[in-house]
Amino acid sequence: QKEVEQNSGPLSVPEGAIASLNCTYSDRGSQSFFWYRQYSGKSPELIMFIYSNGDKEDGRFTAQLNKASQYVSLLIRDSQPSDSATYLCAVTLPLSGTYKYIFGTGTRLKVLA
Amino acid sequence: DTAVSQTPKYLVTQMGNDKSIKCEQNLGHDTMYWYKQDSKKFLKIMFSYNNKELIINETVPNRFSPKSPDKAHLNLHINSLELGDSAVYFCATTERRNSPLHFGNGTRLTVT
Numbered sequence: 444q445k446e447v448e449q450n451s452g453p454l455s456v457p458e459g460a461i462a463s464l465n466c467t468y469s470d471r472g473s474q475s476f477f478w479y480r481q482y483s484g485k486s487p488e489l490i491m492f493i494y495s496n497g498d499k500e501d502g503r504f505t506a507q508l509n510k511a512s513q514y515v516s517l518l519i520r521d522s523q524p525s526d527s528a529t530y531l532c533a534v535t536l537p538l539s540g541t542y543k544y545i546f547g548t549g550t551r552l553k554v555l556a
Numbered sequence: 557d558t559a560v561s562q563t564p565k566y567l568v569t570q571m572g573n574d575k576s577i578k579c580e581q582n583l584g585h586d587t588m589y590w591y592k593q594d595s596k597k598f599l600k601i602m603f604s605y606n607n608k609e610l611i612i613n614e615t616v617p618n619r620f621s622p623k624s625p626d627k628a629h630l631n632l633h634i635n636s637l638e639l640g641d642s643a644v645y646f647c648a649t650t651e652r653r654n655s656p657l658h659f660g661n662g663t664r665l666t667v668t
Contacts (some may be wrong), residue, residue, distance in 0.1 A: 487659050488658040529597055531597075533599075544648075
């Protein structure tokens with residue numbers, strides 16, 4: 444079982460719709476949770492981070508964390524063609540006094556104009 | 557000013573050669589990482605340094621040797637390059653443990 448799993452997609456949504464991206468993780472010791480967006484040929488850029496159960500909103504983005512079910516999701520409201528990218532989920536695991544950042548394989552999102 | 561900068565951006569070389577990638581950060585962060593991203597976009601951690609000390613060393617062939625001359629720099633030297641080493645290598649930093657990673661622009665390595 445992979446440590447962090449995401450559906451590779453592509454997930455296609457029409458412009459203006461809500462895009463829902465999901466991520467599950469296997470280790471209950473996971474501490475922090477991040478969503479990154481990566482455009483083709485570019486480096487990952489941070490969208491959201493969440494540390495505790497519940498929802499966290501920032502503009503059109505909402506991150507949701509459910510530690511009991513071991514999943515974290517990202518909702519993108521009013522999706523725009525410019526949101527088309529690969530979305531990477533990452534979690535941290537404590538390791539020998541530090542933290543290891545583990546990524547999923549990413550979900551490719553296509554927003555159709 | 558670029559916060560995390562990597563050089564070179566592109567590197568094309570032949571099998572068997574030795575090459576280095578450099579990373580510099582001006583964020584004042586203590587922890588730096590090397591990640592490898594394969595063609596399927598999977599980002600795999602390779603190494604982590606905290607204040608010049610190696611703290612994470614994943615199962616990486618010993619042809620890969622990181623080096624941190626000071627807190628702001630983390631280099632990656634690769635000996636005897638193989639076709640499978642072709643990937644994008646990202647340097648990243650964190651302000652403190654458990655906080656978000658800040659990525660450099662990546663180095664696309666192509667081994668022919």
